[in-house]
Amino acid sequence: MDVEKWVKDAIEIRKAAYVPYSHFEVGACLVTKSGKEYLGCNIENASYGLSNCAERTAIFKAVSEGEREFQYMVIAGDTDEPIVPCGACRQVMSEFCEKDMPVLLVNTKGDRRLTTVGELLPGAFSKDDM
Numbered sequence: 001m002d003v004e005k006w007v008k009d010a011i012e013i014r015k016a017a018y019v020p021y022s023h024f025e026v027g028a029c030l031v032t033k034s035g036k037e038y039l040g041c042n043i044e045n046a047s048y049g050l051s052n053c054a055e056r057t058a059i060f061k062a063v064s065e066g067e068r069e070f071q072y073m074v075i076a077g078d079t080d081e082p083i084v085p086c087g088a089c090r091q092v093m094s095e096f097c098e099k100d101m102p103v104l105l106v107n108t109k110g111d112r113r114l115t116t117v118g119e120l121l122p123g124a125f126s127k128d129d130m
């Protein structure tokens with residue numbers, strides 16, 4: 001567990017964010033059980049609703065490369081309190097990550113809040129509900 005590196009990398013990847021509309025840079029570091037990092041940033045669009053959050057960018061990068069087993073996620077933003085993920089990202093995290101997977105929410109000042117996928121979206125809709 002190299003949490004300090006994952007935090008550093010989540011903060012750093014914010015530089016890649018494409019945010020001409022919100023100017024709000026977000027970074028995410030998703031770590032596989034084998035220890036590989038997938039980094040994501042938010043990518044906006046002139047058609048605002050098509051924007052993709054940093055968390056989903058990281059998850060979709062990993063899944064599209066064949067990864068399915070994840071151990072940890074860090075999400076970073078320049079927020080007063082540790083950043084919180086949106087509802088869409090909570091649902092996508094629930095699809096691919098175990099409920100007890102730790103999610104570390106951070107800001108650039110160094111504040112941190114450790115939570116889990118299940119705590120972020122209790123009662124998530126899943127394949128068992130169909």
Ligand SMILES: O=c1ccn([C@H]2C[C@H](O)[C@@H](CO)O2)c(=O)[nH]1
Binds near residue numbers: 042044053055075084
């Ligand atoms: O946890 C979050 C919250 C917001 N955003 C993005 C979406 C949009 O590009 C910008 C403002 O909402 O921040 C993320 O990427 N992750």
Ligand SMILES: [Zn+2]
Binds near residue numbers: 053055087088089
């Ligand atoms: Zn989101």
